[in-house]
Amino acid sequence: MTGVKAGNTGRAMSRPLGIESDDEELVEAAKAGDSEAYGILVTRYMPKAISFARRMTGNEHDAQDLAQDAFIKAYKGMGSFKGESSFSTWFLRVLYNVCLDHQRKASIMRKIFFFRDDRPDEDDRPDEWEMVPETRHGSMPDDGIQQRQLRQALEKAVGKLPKQQRAVFLLKHGQDQKISEIAEVLGISEGAVKSHLVRAIASLRKSMRGYGHEG
Secondary structure (H helix, E strand, O other): OOOOOHHHHHHHHHOOOOOOOOHHHHHHHHHOOOHHHHHHHHHHHHHHHHHHHHHHHOOHHHHHHHHHHHHHHHHHOHHHOOOOOOHHHHHHHHHHHHHHHHHHHHHHHHHHHOOOOOOOHHHOOOOOOOOOOOOOOOOOHHHHHHHHHHHHHHHHHHHOOOHHHHHHHHHHHOOOOOHHHHHHHHOOOHHHHHHHHHHHHHHHHHHHHHHOOOO
8 A cells, every 4th residue: 555654554454545534544644655645634624724824814825825835844744743632733733833934924024125915805705704694595685795794894803803812713713623722723821712712702792893793
């Protein structure tokens, strides 16, 4: 079997790796050099990775590049993954650090060249948040417009949160991560995670009051 070491072939031989394989099986094979197994992990987590990176950076193209960079970095560092957490939690930490590094570099470039991004907001397609209900079948057209406006307003409000508050909020409500997992991803205490989450939600509620959405 391609790329799988002799000591790891027992479980791999019992069932061929595929999209139905669990993360543990795929990680084991990827760590042994099976690029196809890692490709399945990439396919599995790429949509969430792009979504998280987009909301961290506010840029669709950057988000795709950063997600790909994070997967490459994670693949090269698979040897450091000891299985003490889930692969998704470990990868999100890699992605978060990649996004932070990108933002630091972008901040430095803006300070050097006094660059300001003047792209109109309407060029950025808003994400659809689970907390904002989708338009139901048979509803009036105005309802759909109101929902889009609400999602756009929420997207902007999240984008204005301080970096760690934004990351905590997105990991909790966009990636369904537990408090303990978020703490591991961000390298902070669980108490700090809860504090950032409370402040983020309070800030979002304040920002959304004008839209009749109290959170």
